[in-house]
Amino acid sequence: MAHAHTVASVRYTFNSLADLLAKATPARSGDELAGIAATSAQQRVAAQMALAGLPLTHFLNEAVIPYETDEVTRLIQDTSRTPAANAAFAPISSLTVGELRDHLLSDATTPATLAALAPGLTPEIAAAVSKLMRLQDLILVARKISIVxxxxxxxxxxxxxxxxxxxxxxxxxxxxxxxxxxxxxxxxxxxxxxxxxxxxxxxxxxxxxxxxxxxxxxxxxxxxxxxxxxxxxxxxxxxxxxxxxxxxxxxxxxxxxxxxxxxxxxxxxxxxxxxxxxxxxxxxxxxxxxxxxxxxxxxxxxxxxxxxxxxxxxxxxxxxxxxxxxxxxxxxxxxxxxxxxxxxxxxxxxxxxxxxxxxxxxxxxxxxxxxxxxxxxxxxxxxxxxxxxxxxxxxxxxxxxxxxxxxxxxxxxxxxxxxxxxxxxxxxxxxxxxxxxxxxxxxxxxxxxxxxxxxxxx
Known part of the structure; x- marks a missing residue:
C-alpha cells in the first residue's frame, strides 16, 4: 500500500509500509548499503511526517514481510490477534504513530500503563514510534519501564x-x-x-x-x-x-x-x-x-x-x-x-x-x-x-x-x-x-x- 507526504511543494510517495519505515529511519550505513535509505534529509522528513500520521491499526493490516512466507511474521500477527493482545491494544487503538509518541512521553503515562500496553504492541509499531524520537525521548520513556x-x-x-x-x-x-x-x-x-x-x-x-x-x-x-x-x-x-x-x-x-x-x-x-x-x-x-x-x-x-x-x-x-x-x-x-x-x-x-x-x-x-x-x-x-x-x-x-x-x-x-x-x-x-x-x-x-x-x- 502506497503512502505519501508533501514537503516544500514536493510530493514524496512510499511504495509500502516497509519502504516508509526505511525512508523514515535516521541515517545508518546498513540501510544505505541495502539501497533502501532516504536519499536526502528532505525525503527522510517527509517519510517521518507520513509515518507520524499513520494510524496504529494500519500495522495490524499490512505486514512488512508476507505472512505466508515468514514464520516470524506469523508469530507477530498471530500473537497480536489474541484476546490479551487486543485488550492491551484497545486504549491506543485510535492513535496514530505520532500520537503514540506523545502518549508515551506524557507524564500521565506511568510505568503501570506501559507494562499493560506491552502485550498489545507489535515490533513494527515500536520501531515506527522510535523513528520519530530524539535520543532524550528514547531515554525518558525507557526509564519508566522496569522488566524484572x-x-x-x-x-x-x-x-x-x-x-x-x-x-x-x-x-x-x-x-x-x-x-x-x-x-x-x-x-x-x-x-x-x-x-x-x-x-x-x-x-x-x-x-x-x-x-x-x-x-x-x-x-x-x-x-x-x-x-x-x-x-x-x-x-x-x-x-x-x-x-x-x-x-x-x-x-x-x-x-x-x-x-x-x-x-x-x-x-x-x-x-x-x-x-x-x-x-x-x-x-x-x-x-x-x-x-x-x-x-x-x-x-x-x-x-x-x-x-x-x-x-x-x-x-x-x-x-x-x-x-x-x-x-x-x-x-x-x-x-x-x-x-x-x-x-x-x-x-x-x-x-x-x-x-x-x-x-x-x-x-x-x-x-x-x-x-x-x-x-x-x-x-x-x-x-x-x-x-x-x-x-x-x-x-x-x-x-x-x-x-x-x-x-x-x-x-x-x-x-x-x-x-x-x-x-x-x-x-x-x-x-x-x-x-x-x-x-x-x-x-x-x-x-x-x-x-x-x-x-x-x-
Missing part, C-alpha cells in the same frame, strides 16, 4: 545495574578463563550471568567450560547463573550428556531467513527451551527465566535475509525489533543487543552506534523485554571509547538492565572493544545503582582474600 527477571539472581529491579561477566579466552584455556572470572568477581561483576563465548563450538569444549563455571559457583556459593554461548544444538547435546547448563543461549534475528542462517527455527527454539527447563537448575525458583538471546542491527542484511531486491527490503532497525518478538515468545532471562559488533558496514560510526543502542533498548523494553546492551565497536569502525562512555552513561540513565564486563574492555578472543568491570563501577557510583540484591548480599559477606585462583580451578 529471575534465575538465581533478580535482574532489572529499579536502582540496580547488573553485568554479564565475559571471561573469553582465545584458546578456551580454563586457567585463563578462571583468572578473568576472579578479576570480575573482585570488581563486583557477574550478577546477570557469567557468560563465555567459546572458541570451539563442540560438546566437549562446552561441557568443560560449563563444569568450570559451575564448580566456581558452587565452591564459593555465588548467587549467579552461567552460560556458554555455543550453538543451540551443541547445548542440547551437552544437556543430554548431563552438562550443568543454567541459561540457554542463542542468537536470533527478525526474519525466518535470518534464523535459518543461524541454523534455528521457532520449533527448535521451543524444543531446546523445554529441554533446558526440565533440568530444574534453579530449584529454589519455581518458574525461572532460562533463555539468553543476543541480537544486533544488521544481522539480517549481513545474511542477505532482509527481503531486499531491486532497492526493496526492510530496514535493519525494524528487523531488529522483529527479533524481539521471537525473544518475547520465550519469556527470557536476558536479551542483549550487541550494538556495534557487526561493523561499520551496518553502523558506521559512534553516532550511529549510540542511536542504535538507545533505539534497541527502548524498543525491547517497550515490548516487555529485559534489555541489556553490549556497548561495543569493532576496531575498523569510526568510533572510540569516548563514544562508548557516552552510550554507557545514556543507557544507565535509561535504566538498562545489564551491561558487559570484559577485562580491560578489550575482548582478546572476539577482538572487539566493549565495556570493562570498571565501567560498571563508574556507572553504579554515578547513578547510585547497586548489583542484583542476592549478589550484593554475597559480595558483602565474601572477604576478597578468600577468592584465590588455585582454589577456583577444578
Amino acid at each position: 527477571t529471575k534465575f538465581r539472581t533478580t535482574v532489572g529491579l529499579p536502582g540496580r545495574l547488573s553485568t554479564r561477566l565475559q571471561p573469553n579466552h582465545p584458546t578456551d584455556d580454563p586457567a585463563g578463563i578462571a583468572a578473568s572470572i576472579l578479576d570480575g568477581l573482585l570488581l563486583g561483576s557477574g550478577d546477570a550471568v557469567i557468560g563465555i563465548n567459546p572458541v570451539s563450538d563442540n560438546v566437549a569444549a562446552l561441557t568443560t567450560l560449563l563444569h568450570l563455571v559451575d564448580h566456581i559457583r558452587r565452591r564459593y556459593e555465588i548467587p549467579t547463573q552461567s552460560c556458554v554461548l555455543a550453538h543451540l544444538t551443541t547445548q542440547m547435546q551437552a544437556m543430554q550428556q548431563g552438562a550443568p547448563l543454567d541459561l540457554l543461549f542463542q542468537s536470533i534475528g527478525g526474519t525466518e531467513a535470518t534464523n535459518t542462517s543461524f541454523g534455528i527455527n521457532l520449533a527448535l527454539l521451543e524444543e531446546a527451551h523445554q529441554q533446558a527447563r526440565s533440568l530444574n537448575r534453579a530449584p529454589e525458583n519455581p518458574s525461572p527465566n532460562i533463555m539468553y538471546f543476543e541480537t544486533g542491527q544488521g544481522s539480517s542484511l549481513s545474511a542477505n535475509a532482509h527481503h531486499g531486491a531491486g532497492g526493496q527490503g526492510v530496514d535493519q532497525q525494524t528487523l531488529e525489533a522483529r527479533a524481539y518478538a521471537v525473544a518475547r515468545h520465550f519469556n527470557p532471562m536476558l536479551v542483549n543487543t550487541v550494538v556495534g559488533f557487526i561493523g561499520p558496514e551496518y553502523l558506521y560510526d559512534g553516532k550511529q552506534i549510540l542511536r542504535a543502542g538507545l533505539e534497541d533498548h527502548f524498543c525491547g523494553k517497550l515490548l516487555g523485554l529485559p534489555m541489556g546492551c553490549d556497548i561495543c565497536y569493532t576496531n575498523h569502525a569510526e568510533a572510540d571509547q569516548d563514544d562508548m562512555d557516552a552510550l554507557l552513561t545514556m543507557l544507565g540513565a535509561a535504566g538498562v538492565n545489564y551491561i558487559m564486563g570484559v577485562p580491560g574492555a578489550d575482548d582478546i578472543m572476539l577482538n572487539y572493544q566493549s565495556t570493562s568491570f570498571h565501567d560498571a563501577l563508574y556507572l553504579r557510583r554515578l547513578l547510585n545503582l547497586r548489583p542484583a540484591p542476592e549478589f550484593e548480599a554475597w559480595l558483602n559477606t565474601q572477604a576478597p582474600h578468600r577468592l584465590t585462583l588455585p582454589a577456583m580451578l577444578p
